[in-house]
Amino acid sequence: MIIRTAESIFDTLVGRIVAGGMLPGEPLAEQALAEQFGVSRTPVREALHRLEQASLAERGARRAFVVRRMKAADLADLFEAVGEVESVLAALAASRMTEIERQQMLALLDEGKSCGEDALRYGAINARFHASLKTGARNAALATTLDEMNLRTQAWRAANFQADTRRLSTSRAEHDAIAQAILARDAETARRLMRSHIASSYLVVVDILARREP
Structure with a gap:
């Protein structure tokens, strides 16, 4: 049962x-x-x-x-805000993450690669990867702001992988690049790559919403 x-x-x-x-x-x-x-x-x-x-x-x-009746424009400002906040958190994580946290981040990348095309499982790992950077950034105010926005975006971001499994491979590659920037303590590259990563997620949402139009 x-x-x-x-x-x-x-x-x-x-x-x-x-x-x-x-x-x-x-x-x-x-x-x-x-x-x-x-x-x-x-x-x-x-x-x-x-x-x-x-x-x-x-x-x-x-x-x-x-x-809800929703158009892509309804989520544009929200995803833009998420991109800005997460990009700052990624930049801070590049300098503030401990060595143990960096190794845990790499373990999450390996876990994400091991789940194949299991979109639900990857969606959960994706959320954990982003949470690891938020923790490593050590900025409670930004973390709280992101948590509030995630209430409205997390389902859409997870839907990326269910709606288009090709997004699994591009997300993994983007995570790899962000992680390498963090390992190199390159804050500006981590910031830029995270902003681009969130923008890519939003483009998939645009496609999802277009297909939902009656």
């Missing part, structure tokens, strides 16, 4: 939405979803609130959740 948690329901709904299986404006009814997943309404409600935080759901008529 599969026990459905709010996390697994959220992941399933994200996959459906970004793949175009659920169209903008489509209802996300608590009771219907609870019956579909074989759970109470409580984990479904939590998953729907997370979708709203992730900019994938919004309140429609009578405050009921529906799949």
Whole structure:
């Protein structure tokens, strides 16, 4: 028997939405979803609130959740901001990461290469790689700012790998280049490469949204 948690329901709904299986404006009814997943309404409600935080759901008529109508321009400013914050964190990590943290970063690169085309697994490793740089940067204010923005971008960034498996190889190559800059303590190169990395992720989101248009 599969026990459905709010996390697994959220992941399933994200996959459906970004793949175009659920169209903008489509209802996300608590009771219907609870019956579909074989759970109470409580984990479904939590998953729907997370979708709203992730900019994938919004309140429609009578405050009921529906799949959010969204265009690439709605996420442009947000991804630009993420790129700026993460690029600064990468630059700081280049000078502040400990040797142990650098080795842990390299281990994450190896782990990312070992998962083949498993998009879900790579998405989780991708998030851990970025988190390792955030930790290594040792700037609590920037880390908090990024965490707040990640609530709205993380699902889209993970969707990169599910929507287009070619993104797996380009992401790995970009991570490798960022890591090499950090190992060389080259802050400016790490900054530039991270900004470009986030921009590449946004371009995939643009394509996902274009394919979701009815």
